[in-house]
Amino acid sequence: MGVKTLLKSGIVLDLYFFKNNRSAFVSMLIWPYLTLGLILGMGAMFGSAQAFRQNVGLPVNPLTYFVASTLAMMVSLDVMWGVGGSVLHHRWIGTLPYVLLSPNRTSVTLVFTYVPRYLMTAAIQLAEFAPLVLAVEGLSVGTLKLGVMALAATVGMLPLLGFAALFASFLLSIKEESNVLSFLNPLILLFSGAFYPAYLLPRWAQLISAILPSTYTIELARVAALIGSPELRRVTLLIGALVAMTALYNSASGLVIEAGERRAMREGAI
């Protein structure tokens, strides 16, 4: 069973999931706009766009800023839940032993069956926001900004896969039946600067932000919110940080999952 088969099975699984769970599909379409609406509505009630620019300390358009933040937040969450949650789901339905016993490494199976879904949902969410961004920013600048957001969603996925696999290993090791680590999702997003920039958080929180891959994904997406064309130097720097984190988190998760697999096979319990 090669990687191509895993990718294909991932695509087929997701297409049928959406076909048979239409309410989940509709909810996926509505949720990003609900999130954006709530935060912009509260912002309009309490203050102004001018105050927003002053507080952020950057010449940004609040709407594009929160579109980029919402998109980066949604895709980061999707990876963390998609990989981490799938392990739990496999255990609930009793397919985890089969995943462990399949010829491919568990981490390879988890990642390659998940990647198609990620790319599909990220593309759908970006397409959902595209008309709004184009209407606000204009055709040429808007397209460029959408390109930066697409880049953030794609490159940002790579370190998050390893990070989520570590998450999954920990979930398995504590042997709880529910996702008792779901609290980590909002916390990680909070420290990553989703909605509220990480550089405005207290110093201790900034230290945590620095080691989270989602911080750089969100930062990269937000480059699109700056008024005018995105700055190439900043984009390159952030991509560099994400590549370094990809190497770090994926090698760490590879080692941890391998040890976990060996232990599961030796003890016959997962």
Added chain:
Amino acid sequence: MPVREDLVKVKAVLWLHTLRLWRYRYSFLNMILSEAAWIFMFVLGALLFVPSERLGVAVKGAFWTIVAWSFVSNFSSLVGGWMNFFISIGMVEEHLVRGFSPFRTLLGRVVTGLSVVVASLLFMAALVGGAFHVNLLHTESLWLLLAGMGLLAVQSLSYGFTVASIAVRTSVPNNLLEILNFVVVGLLMVPVQALPEALRPVFLCIPYVAPAHLVKLAAGAGEGLEYAALAVAGVEALAMAVVAAWATKWAIRWIRRNGVRAIGFW
């Protein structure tokens, strides 16, 4: 003797819920952190729109609004939501056979609800206070804060018991409750003083709004209508408690005649 028996039953209920709290400590931690962090993240985003000179008041307002929402959400869902579990494991019949109302057992969920609210409050105070350099736990009137919180607790507990009573014979869609939760946050966020004067008393009459206003007043994040809010919140809390007491009695009578349906809230 009956007093001693009652005390033993109260002790048993408290022991049950405290023990469960410890047994499910990871879920408990997960819940408080998760709920607080999600709402807090949205509020932080909204605070970015607030001018710096108004930030101190806005932060306090947002913080205590979340605390108020936390009361409403946790007390109602931890009581109402637990009924489903209680029905599913067949405990309602067991309690009735032994002459003890299952709703009295449910009252012990106050232990869980209070633990979640207090832990979330302290966690958020550290995080928000650190970010904005505001002492969020400093209040202008402690008695008003306690009164506001107490009335909020009574209102949300009453709502939880009413829902739990309805749950023994029907189901409430989860999606609807999630949307209702969003509506409550939205209502609590609106500063009463920002509304036209004629609308203020009407707005205060919406459940939870008056006690939440008292909490904001105590924290120095609201203005005026102190006595009106106190009166409205008191009358509402009393009315909701009476409805809840009637609903639980009605539910017990209904169960004795028809049995429990294994469908609950959630």
